[in-house]
Amino acid sequence: MARPREFNEDEALLQATRLFWSKGYEGTSMSDLLRVTGLSKSSLYDTFGSKRALFLAAFEAYRLERMRVMRGYLQSGTTAYDAIAAFFAMVLEHARAADRPFGCMSCNEAAEMAPHDEEVQNLIERDFDGMETAFAEAIERGHGDGSIPLENDARQFARFLNATHHGIQILARTKGNVERMDDAVTVTLRALRSVG
Structure with missing residues (x-):
């Protein structure tokens, strides 16, 4: 009979995710x-298989949790515009936090691995697509509640919001100027309410 594992697999994955x-x-x-x-x-090898397999499991755990948090923000708020603003306020707060100086794991790996690793490139593309879809759904909700002009194409503005998000994450990773991040979000939210 196999001995039961004497460690918490979820906790080990969490620690590995933070390290990667x-x-x-x-x-x-x-x-x-x-x-x-x-x-x-x-x-480690018995549980996760290899360093690469552990990395892929860590990346997926990160991605799923980030999407859960993102959707929670984007589906809350009095209006869709308020929900998007709250999401970006949280992003800025995390970007400034001394204990979270890592930016976005997807953005980091897009720069590190995606150019030469097709599997990782596909995972990151799927992640970015998921974020874009979540933004597009929020913008469509904004069309319905009147907080975002109908003229603002949901898919185009979702891509714009995605690009803003990823830019902020790169600045956070490089310990960029906080004022730059704040200004990027201010202009992005202003554009979202303007007729494009």
Whole structure:
């Protein structure tokens, strides 16, 4: 009879996710992973298979949680415009937080791995598509509640919001000027309410 695992797999994945998010795939060593997860090499391989498999599981866990939080924000608020503004306020808050200086894991890996790793490129494209769709749905809700002009094409503005989000994340990763991030969001939200 197999012995039960003596560690929390979800906690180990969470710690690995934070490490990959912080240091990137190439910058994360196996010894780093063993240290933060508290696993032995054999336990890590038995549970996750390989460093790459652990990275892909970590990326998927990050993506699903980020989408859950994003949809929660975008489906709340008195109006869709208010919901989008609240989402970007949260993004700015996280970008400024000293304990979250990592930007967005998807953006980080888009720069690090996607140019030479087709599987990761496809995962990031799926992630960006999911964000775009969530923004487009919120904008369509804004058309219905009157907070966003009907003339503003939902898909085009969703791509605009996506680009703003990713730009802020790059600035956060590089410890960019907070005023730049604030101004980008201010102009983006103003454009969303203007007739395009």
